[in-house]
Amino acid sequence: MTDISQNGSTPRKHGETLMKLTARTKRRNAAERRFQAYGIAAIAAGLLMLAILVVNIVGNGYGAFTQTFVTLDVTLDAAKLDKKGQRNLDDIKKVSTFGYAPLIQKAIEAKVAALGVKTDLKPKDMAALLSKGAPAQLRDYVLEHPDAIGKTLSFRFLANSRVDGYLKGRVTRHSIENDKNISVPQLDLTDQLVKAGVIEKTFNSEFILGSDASDQRPEAAGIGTSMLGSLFMMLVVLALSLPIGVAASIFLEEFAPKAWWTDVIEVNISNLAAVPSIVFGILGLAVFINYMNQPMSAPLVGGLVLTLMTLPTIIISTRAALKAVPPSIRDAALGVGASKMQAVFHHVLPLAAPGILTGTIIGLAQALGETAPLLLIGMVGFIASNPPDSLAAGLMEPNSAMPAQIYEWAKRADPAFYERAWGGIIILLVFLVTMNTLAVILRRRFERRW
């Protein structure tokens, strides 16, 4: 045997004190501290960015959660609404929203007069303080309650977005100099009406529950329906991509023979992750709508497209997680007579669960925020449908999705939509955080180092 000679190149002396760090240790510890500092810096940087983004989002969007309303007493003039006077629904229907506008003008004129407010405005300009949707609101009410015709009732109308912006400080007397939609006298009137309590700003549940409105009435737009659209899509995505993704990963990682065709599948899947999302839209349009005759603009199709898009993410993370489970665990299970299938499902999968859930969280987050593929299957645009009343309707009837809705709003001309876009983002994030929290709780139950 070789002798243990002292002749080695030991720069370290025997019996050196521990209380003083050697130069080398100092250097290594400095490296250690640097390394740790990088870690902290990395996390801090990430969290800081998140904080900036969230502050940004909330700062821009919280305004969408309040809205200005105008309360007026409207006389539902029978002479205008039901000329024949037979309360025949068909006759009443013949009066379009344009026919209701004068009623509102009269009502606000009366209100202004009753309050004794001095203004030179014409009734039409006074009524411009109200949302352009006000006549429709009246008409809907009348169609539902034909016997109300002839009565005078109190209605709460949305105020015009300019008035709303004025109350929120977005619109000022100075900023509207060239604006042909609102004038200084109108703002003066607004001030008076606010003082009189006719105009007030309150919490806006319609924004959270309602559906989209056209470009000329941003005040009426809500994100509720598209939230349902997103919800149904996420249900489809979760129900399909998680089981399919996990199954595919299990096959590839645990069962697949080492052969060229499994390599092909493997490379294929990582490659699918790099396919731009809009291409999945092209695919969805070609396969689901044109070939399989699924309806256009339907969350079902959207969910299917997003499923295909999320699958690679889930598969890649699941495979990585499966790979990380030590082989001795599989041996142990096989050794007591478990089948490979049992070993995988009883032991490997639970150990890989945190990684699978991480993939699911990230995949779903991505799917939830994705717009581009929806563009091609008709879920982006103006889709102001009513909230679906059943699961089937939720899946099959035209709907939009939150990111698509936000994207649309962000494009629109009226700055009031800008605020709503950010408000929508807040809701989207709340939705996302709720979804993630569930998964994170589940993930923490599986996490353990062995």
Add this chain to the structure above:
Amino acid sequence: MPTFWLVVFVFALAALGFLAGRARALHSAGGNARDLHSLPNYYGANVLLTTLVPALLVLGLWLMIQPSVVQYRVSGMIPEQAIPENSTLGLVMMDVHQVAAGLDLAVDEGALTEQEAGTIRTEFTDLRARLGELGVALGSDVRPEVLQAAQRYRAIDASGHRNMVIVVTLLALAGLGFSWQHTNKDFRARNVVEQGIYALLVLAALLAILTTIGIVLSMFFESISFFKLHSWTDFFFGGTWAPNFRGDSELSILPLLWGTLYISFIALLVAVPVGLFAAVYLSEYANGHVRAFAKPLLEILAGIPTIVYGLFALLTVGPALVSVFGNGPEGLLGVDWMSGATSVLTAGLVMGIMLIPFVSSLSDDIINAVPQTMRDGSLGLGATKSETVRQVVLPAALPGIVGAILLAASRAIGETMIVVMGAGAIAKFSLNPLESMTTITTRIVSQLTGDTDFASAETLVAFALGITLFVLTLGLNVLALYIVRKYREQYE
């Protein structure tokens, strides 16, 4: 029996089969489960699957095929002259559907009896009005041929449905009977059930192939048309990307490819170190509470809609960079290297932020799975924690980490909104990260959503770009697979 109840019935039968199969197996072993080849539940599952799978398969197929069959048979009935000029059979059939659906609804609501629905005549009733009352809107008045066809449609549909119920029920019963019959203590139930599950796993994996085929096919023909309109040499080897409304554009992928690679590279330059360090810190240093909060918080970054990042790039990051690198003497550095807010750097930085969780969360899981004994071995030799991480833990976790980075890179290549708002729309070759550039993906989106003629090279180029990108990333992935195979370190 409505389809829903049929499904419920089949499931109920399957559940019953489960219990019966279990019981029979136990019975055959004289009540002693240990004499069975497999666990009793496997026998149950076997019966359950044989009851369920064929029946549901046939049900699904039937539901898919029946409409076409009915369609075919009904459309055969519609006389040539019943098709209005300039309309097509398909459109008439759509009308027929609508009327048939209306009749169905009317029967459901009790507005018509089944009898009436079958015999009603347009000559005597204003069907459009009656259906309108029920909320079924029709495009035009119902013509007699259409109504007849609709009635016929309903009749055939109903009989088809009846047959389906019978067939599916029989099939379920047969499956149940067959597998129940075969249940005995020597039957290898577990193997059969596992083979079934195995088949499902293979199917799931093959879906990826199907998707790929779908993607390639959905872009292939359009790409061919593109290359018929535009020279392939310009596309692959040209130097300029300048689409033009009048046609006659220069459409070369190279400047776009350069932009794609450059922007993705910068994004990864941000995301990979930050993400990896974050992952290492979370899994090796942070205590449980920090980890429990920081990780999910970082994951939110992946879920913020990209339009927010786009605006963030345009309104916050871009101007900030300009104030550093631009503005001449007034700028922070007193230089004038950057003129607009949009640049490769702007987009890269912001995209990097978005990608952090892709790297950090996935890597954290992988690192966490490296066995503690590995760390012990290294620490026991007097290594510091960081040395342990760098030289033992990370190499052991390499395949997973490469996967995570690939995923992030893939996202970077596929991202649009951030590039559009952060990097601009100009395609050019330049090494300067402070200039605007653009990527293949954004060009795909913008050419597809533009106002140009859809049959022109300017629009079709999107498909060619898509397919080329697909091939390129495929190459990258093959390379990555090769690298991982080569450097893979398997613990235990």
Add this chain to the structure above:
Amino acid sequence: MYDIATTEKTVEQQVTKISARDVQVYYGESHAIKDVNVDIEDKTVTAFIGPSGCGKSTFLRCLNRMNDTIDICKVKGEILLDGENIYDPKVDPVQLRAKVGMVFQKPNPFPKSIYDNIAYGPRIHGLARNKAELDEIVEKSLRRGAIWNEVKDRLDAPGTGLSGGQQQRLCIARAIATEPEVLLMDEPCSALDPIATAQVEELIDELRQNYSVVIVTHSMQQAARVSQKTAFFHLGNLVEFGETGQIFTNPEDPRTESYITGRIG
């Protein structure tokens, strides 16, 4: 010896439990087991001894096809369990492993509770009709594994939090809980103290009443104490196989002798 092809199964059962015929094992290119022929008898303890790296574990893993899980590992030749070739395509390795249990060289408890570690096998094989029976099996196995006293108060604690020796005994208990016909033990006592070792040896002796046990050990004393038959491996060859007493007192092969007397390694 006898001719396998003509051997009647019923005759075999009494005598030979497992017989290996011309077994070759390759790890990729390297030839780890060369041409091994051996008959392992029922109701007998067979010890495999030999220097480290000689292929004891490898051969042991062939006996219940655990080598299937190593991609690069190729097995040739025949191994008959009760006269049936276990490498026959018709044989289900799962069923085989339920009959031929295994304790690994490195303890590998599941990252689950101690109770679940033991109960896992009986559960998948349906050995217990109800919770009470399962509890009983778990207790019995832990007792036989000589670890019951140490863990009886913390059956819910994770199996991975035990000391090395405790983990090893847990793995032994886990293997016998499924009541295999043959038990393969790869150095089961290497991490055990003398008392625990004595208990495990006692267990092995007990198991011998009904089952066949194969044990890999580095301790000649142990081999001498527990086994009736001993096989000596060297560089992948089965050098000698015979009565334990004879091998230790009067080895035929010079290599065996030098190993036993401590001259080759």
Add this chain to the structure above:
Amino acid sequence: MYDIATTEKTVEQQVTKISARDVQVYYGESHAIKDVNVDIEDKTVTAFIGPSGCGKSTFLRCLNRMNDTIDICKVKGEILLDGENIYDPKVDPVQLRAKVGMVFQKPNPFPKSIYDNIAYGPRIHGLARNKAELDEIVEKSLRRGAIWNEVKDRLDAPGTGLSGGQQQRLCIARAIATEPEVLLMDEPCSALDPIATAQVEELIDELRQNYSVVIVTHSMQQAARVSQKTAFFHLGNLVEFGETGQIFTNPEDPRTESYITGRIG
């Protein structure tokens, strides 16, 4: 005994390398080591014996603060290395572990080549000036670990592809490659065959010329063969500590006696 506070360092060095004072270890609630006082001398082999689960590994891991890595593990009391409390906040565990090397109970080679497994320690401690020196250290360590002949042709093969005993020797070689002053070995020979065991024991004896070695073992024979001092642990207590000869022939404590004669476990 002496008063730690006033002890001169130079005086100590000759005699006591490590001394533990009132050491308590807790795993969460459970009290794994109770009030242990022990002096480990330089240039001596000290053996820890005791039944499985008595806390030998736990105490051993205290000596180079490997227990720091277990979150729930809390250590109280003082452990002095050359008169310096290693649990002093000023002490860097990294520097400590370079001095106090460790071989673990379960072999844990890195998923790297055999060469890199050995070179790892010398590299991080900067023990080699160049490749040639490093090669030399690797070869020397592998030789001393009694595994050189088996692996010299495949230094580039992964360390994880070795047999159990080979892995353990690789880990021993890895530990001595960094030339620690104290070497802690947790059952280093449990997976080794007699010849390898003898080689390792020889190595231990050799190391004793310059270093202090602490070895956990289940084999009384081994303890008797290699150690000069023996500590007997039982249920977390250090029951007896003294000259090996005396402990084995004439134990003071009845528990020691019954363990050695095989009555408690």
Add this chain to the structure above:
Amino acid sequence: AAARDQVQIAGSSTVLPYASIVAEAFGENFDFPTPVVESGGSSAGLKRFCEGVGENTIDIANASRRIKDKEIKTCAENGVTDIIEVRIGYDGIVFASDINGNKFEFTPADWYKALSDKVVVDGKIVDNPNTTWKDVNPAFPAQPIQAFVPGTKHGTREVFEDKVILAGCEATGDFDAFKAANGDDKKAAEKACIALRTDGKSVDIDGDYTETLARIGSNKDGIGVFGLAFYENNTDKLQVATMSGVVPSTETIASGEYPVSRPLQFYIKKAHIGVIPGLKEFAEFFVSDEIAGPDGPLAAYGLVSDPELAKTQEAVADEVVMGGNM
């Protein structure tokens, strides 16, 4: 299965706001469900329009340009033969800059000189040397040139090139110089005229006007190209420049005084009329005076209403298809 019962529309995002205003009002006033209006660009809209007839194809395509012959051919190949073209009005295109910045009174020649890649200086074709607006026109302030023009995917870009840059090119006489340089090739000369500089002075905006607005917000020197409607909704942030002395407004555009505008239209599949409930009603409603007239909501929003609206109404009522006399 129930057939589709709502009108499905897709196409130009310029037409989208108008279409959505009409769709909303249509849903409120009729028993038919609110039509679905998708965005995605004229090209994508027409493409889907021409995919065939039937339930799974859209009924109406919005376009900010007229359908091309090649597209009509593709349509016909897929069985979409009778197409009704409906012009809904005009989209004015304006130049606007930050409200607090300098005021501009442009002519097309100014824009040409500011943005063209090559210009003629002293008879020679050189790279555009102008860096500030003062270089372009001594009457302007010395504000750096920074223009945000629509990307080549936008229909607006075509109008911008035709009616501003090319007009400017011809007005300055550079067109002739290019023509001469290119061997009398008119096409090549046109191409040379409309090639915009790529040195960052002219920035293509592929997004929407909101993006242009945001860019002006982050670069106060910027001058952007907007739709009239967009400008009118953002008068608090933008000031509009005159073109050849005319202030853009619905009136000046309708009268033809303001030169830069383009027609907006939609296309209906005649075959779907009578099948898709409410299709014809929607089309008629869209072009009715109440909606598309000068006092209707569309004009209020910024659409320049078509002086020939009555003719369009008639054509829709009679379902007059393109190219035929049906």
